[in-house]
Amino acid sequence: MHIFRGKRIYLRPLEISDLDTLYQLENDPHNWETTTTVNPLSRFYLEQYIISSQNNIYHDKQLRLIIAGNQHETMGVIDLFDFDAHHKRAGVGIILLPKFRGKGYATEALDLLKDYVQHKLKLKQLFCTIGKDNHKSLALFKSRGFEVTGIRKAWRLSKEMWQDEHFLQLVFD
Numbered sequence: 001m002h003i004f005r006g007k008r009i010y011l012r013p014l015e016i017s018d019l020d021t022l023y024q025l026e027n028d029p030h031n032w033e034t035t036t037t038v039n040p041l042s043r044f045y046l047e048q049y050i051i052s053s054q055n056n057i058y059h060d061k062q063l064r065l066i067i068a069g070n071q072h073e074t075m076g077v078i079d080l081f082d083f084d085a086h087h088k089r090a091g092v093g094i095i096l097l098p099k100f101r102g103k104g105y106a107t108e109a110l111d112l113l114k115d116y117v118q119h120k121l122k123l124k125q126l127f128c129t130i131g132k133d134n135h136k137s138l139a140l141f142k143s144r145g146f147e148v149t150g151i152r153k154a155w156r157l158s159k160e161m162w163q164d165e166h167f168l169q170l171v172f173d
Contacts (some may be wrong), residue, residue, distance in 0.1 A: 004112040009105055011112050012079065013055045013063040018066055021074045022046050025095050033131065033158055057083050057121070067096065067109045075100040078109045078118065088124040090117065092139075095140075102136075110144050118172050125171045131156055132164040146170045 004011045014022070025031060026041045057063040062081040068074055076096035083090040092113065094106050117123040128146065130137045142148075146168040154162035 002114060006112050008070060009075065009108050009112075010068055010070070011109060011116075012068060012130055014050050014053060014064055014066060015139070016050055018074060019043060019047055019050065021066075021097070022050070022077070031095055033134075033156075058085060065113070070103075071072070072157075074104060075105055076109075078113055078134060080113070088122065090121075090123060090126060092126045092128050094137075104117060107144065109166065110140065114170070123172065126171055127167065128171045129155075130166045130168060131158070134137045138166060139166075141168050141170075144170070 003005065006068045015026045021120055023041070023043055023046055026037065026046065032038065053064070054060055055063065057080060061083045062079060063083070064077055064079045066074055067076045074097075076094065079093045080090040092110070096106055114126065117126060127144070128141055130141065132151075137139060138148075139145070147170070149169045151166040152167060156163045157164040
């Protein structure tokens, strides 16, 4: 099932066959810099996460979708999290496997997700947080209409140093 299809990618729900990719992404310490993860996750835990997810943002309060290429290769994940149905907003995050970075796939995935949340979920806004030194992610989200609306001072502890974090929002008309 393809929820949304772009020119080079499509987004789809998690399947058990995605366990290895999810395990790789979640346990890569480099990705921990942009998430709240501070310890490795077991295959069992991730398998239970996939099995127990209803893929219903109203129930789970989040939605994780696989970014897949048109040849069905798994490239990464895009998430909606901290979903608030009353205030019609959600956070968004993207992680690609290293070999797919810098090729425009995250841009296409973000555009597909924006269309979904605006036209199907009828959300008013998306938000994300990006570390001050993560220039590529900052450029990606700004290029898709997100605006920096605040800076959280000394918000992230990274490599024993406190770093600022940008707070970005995309408010739909």
